[in-house]
Amino acid sequence: MIKKILFTALLFSYTLAFAQVEEDPKKQIRDASDLKTGNSQDILPSFYQLALKDLLGKSHNFQFQSSLFAIQAKSDSSIWIDTSYLKKIFARNFAFGINTSVDSNFKFKNNTLNLKYAIINQRDNTVFDYSKYMGKYSEASVKVLGEAIAIYKAENKVLTPEEYDYFDTDKAVAYEKLPADFRLILEKLYKKNDALKDIHPREYKKIMANKYKLTSNMVASRPLWTVDAKFVSNSSNMFSSVNVNTEFLKGMIKKNTAMNIELNAKLSYNFDNDSSFIQRNLNRQVFSGELGFNWIILKSASKDHSLVEFKAAAAMNYIASGIIKNEEPYSITANGTLRFRLTEDFWIPIDIKYDPQNGNVYGFLNVTSNFDWLNKFFNKRK
Amino acid sequence: MLYCCFNKSLKTINMQEIKICFEFKGGKGYAYVNLVPTNYGIYKQDFSGCHNFSLAEGDYTVIIDGVSPAGGTTITITGDNLSIQRKINAAGHFSKVIPFTIKKSEL
Numbered sequence: 001m002i003k004k005i006l007f008t009a010l011l012f013s014y015t016l017a018f019a020q021v022e023e024d025p026k027k028q029i030r031d032a033s034d035l036k037t038g039n040s041q042d043i044l045p046s047f048y049q050l051a052l053k054d055l056l057g058k059s060h061n062f063q064f065q066s067s068l069f070a071i072q073a074k075s076d077s078s079i080w081i082d083t084s085y086l087k088k089i090f091a092r093n094f095a096f097g098i099n100t101s102v103d104s105n106f107k108f109k110n111n112t113l114n115l116k117y118a119i120i121n122q123r124d125n126t127v128f129d130y131s132k133y134m135g136k137y138s139e140a141s142v143k144v145l146g147e148a149i150a151i152y153k154a155e156n157k158v159l160t161p162e163e164y165d166y167f168d169t170d171k172a173v174a175y176e177k178l179p180a181d182f183r184l185i186l187e188k189l190y191k192k193n194d195a196l197k198d199i200h201p202r203e204y205k206k207i208m209a210n211k212y213k214l215t216s217n218m219v220a221s222r223p224l225w226t227v228d229a230k231f232v233s234n235s236s237n238m239f240s241s242v243n244v245n246t247e248f249l250k251g252m253i254k255k256n257t258a259m260n261i262e263l264n265a266k267l268s269y270n271f272d273n274d275s276s277f278i279q280r281n282l283n284r285q286v287f288s289g290e291l292g293f294n295w296i297i298l299k300s301a302s303k304d305h306s307l308v309e310f311k312a313a314a315a316m317n318y319i320a321s322g323i324i325k326n327e328e329p330y331s332i333t334a335n336g337t338l339r340f341r342l343t344e345d346f347w348i349p350i351d352i353k354y355d356p357q358n359g360n361v362y363g364f365l366n367v368t369s370n371f372d373w374l375n376k377f378f379n380k381r382k
Numbered sequence: 383m384l385y386c387c388f389n390k391s392l393k394t395i396n397m398q399e400i401k402i403c404f405e406f407k408g409g410k411g412y413a414y415v416n417l418v419p420t421n422y423g424i425y426k427q428d429f430s431g432c433h434n435f436s437l438a439e440g441d442y443t444v445i446i447d448g449v450s451p452a453g454g455t456t457i458t459i460t461g462d463n464l465s466i467q468r469k470i471n472a473a474g475h476f477s478k479v480i481p482f483t484i485k486k487s488e489l
Binding site: 082134145153168 | 405406407408409410411412413414415416418419424426428429430431441443445446447448449451452453470474475476477478479480481
């Protein structure tokens with residue numbers, strides 16, 4: 001029964017993701033969330049995430065993750081308006097996931113339901129108040145421009161609508177298109193203003209765009225702390241494992257441009273089935289800890305999102321109870337994940353695991369899509 | 383009494399109610415607004431909403447500078463015979479200068 005419910009939920013989730021009619025707000029928020037690293041999107045998805053894991057191994061995993069907000073926005077588009085959006089704290093920070101695992105013959109192994117909440121999510125730049133960093137320039141700019149227009153008008157001159165277009169960030173009009181006498185007034189007023197005295201009016205839009213980019217990068221490296229619980233049910237419709245996790249992520253370099261390093265720490269407690277008992281149980285308990293660093297090796301110069309990342313981590317497992325005969329209670333592994341961004345939506349994460357006790361190296365090839373790429377494909381065909 | 387009625391007639395006959403509205407979508411945005419030439423001063427629009435102005439005949443300029451959230455920003459300026467809309471579709475810094483005229487015949 002549990003298997004059926006989870007499978008139906010998985011199917012429903014896929015349908016939701018693919019049947020989405022893409023709206024502008026969502027597309028734009030995708031642009032903003034593109035700044036997040038692949039590693040942080042794996043920890044907390046902004047919208048949807050589909051993943052195929054361990055493609056070449058003995059078992060394969062199909063994963064779907066979604067934020068609660070993405071689901072709510074399906075039925076109520078008014079929640080995109082800031083006054084509503086900012087209140088949806090729980091929905092924006094709560095994510096659920098469904099994972100189906102099959103063996104190499106594509107026979108069902110288990111289903112996993114994952115519930116996650118971000119206790120601290122300071123790297124969400126959609127709710128960040130940029131006015132704290134950029135407001136004084138904006139205020140000074142409208143003040144100075146108002147004064148310049150008033151002075152110009154006092155001389156019985158007015159700018160034409162085409163000349164006003166210079167100040168529009170959506171229009172590429174050369175500064176020299178402004179009348180020379182107006183430019184002179186503007187430049188004098190800029191020099192007198194405390195916030196703008198070091199800026200030439202010609203450079204204002206470019207400097208503000210750069211301040212926005214730097215501030216966004218700073219926000220994207222702030223702390224993220226999540227807690228989650230995973231419930232695994234096997235082919236006999238029984239809960240075979242319960243897993244409780246907490247994960248922390250924080251960028252190490254505040255004013256990053258080309259690269260950054262993120263601290264990534266994770267603690268887990270697993271309640272697994274102890275096979276030495278006939279009856280179903282969760283007696284085998286394993287504590288795991290992982291500490292690593294995610295290195296953002298390469299960023300796109302134009303879009304400023306990461307293209308190549310490498311996470312290196314040391315992991316420790318301790319079997320607190322339910323130890324199997326000849327099994328070591330402690331084990332240490334070295335883990336690595338190399339992520340390549342193929343397109344806007346697709347990541348190829350390759351997990352590498354090294355077991356120093358046995359000298360074995362394991363590799364897992366995965367494919368992750370953070371967004372609804374199929375929907376875009378369908379929309380184009382309409 | 384006379385003072386009251388004189389003022390009232392000024393408002394209804396010689397002034398027009400103008401509304402400047404902002405709608406920020408998909409997150410937090412802000413905008414600083416300066417409407418010249420008036421004595422309203424500069425105000426900050428922190429959330430979606432409107433500001434009302436009583437304006438006499440003349441040429442006006444709305445100067446706006448701020449940051450649009452990820453879902454974009456829509457600015458509308460409306461009056462009895464006035465309807466101007468500007469949209470900012472991308473997240474990031476934006477500035478707009480919107481001139482408009484209130485004619486005597488519109489009052």
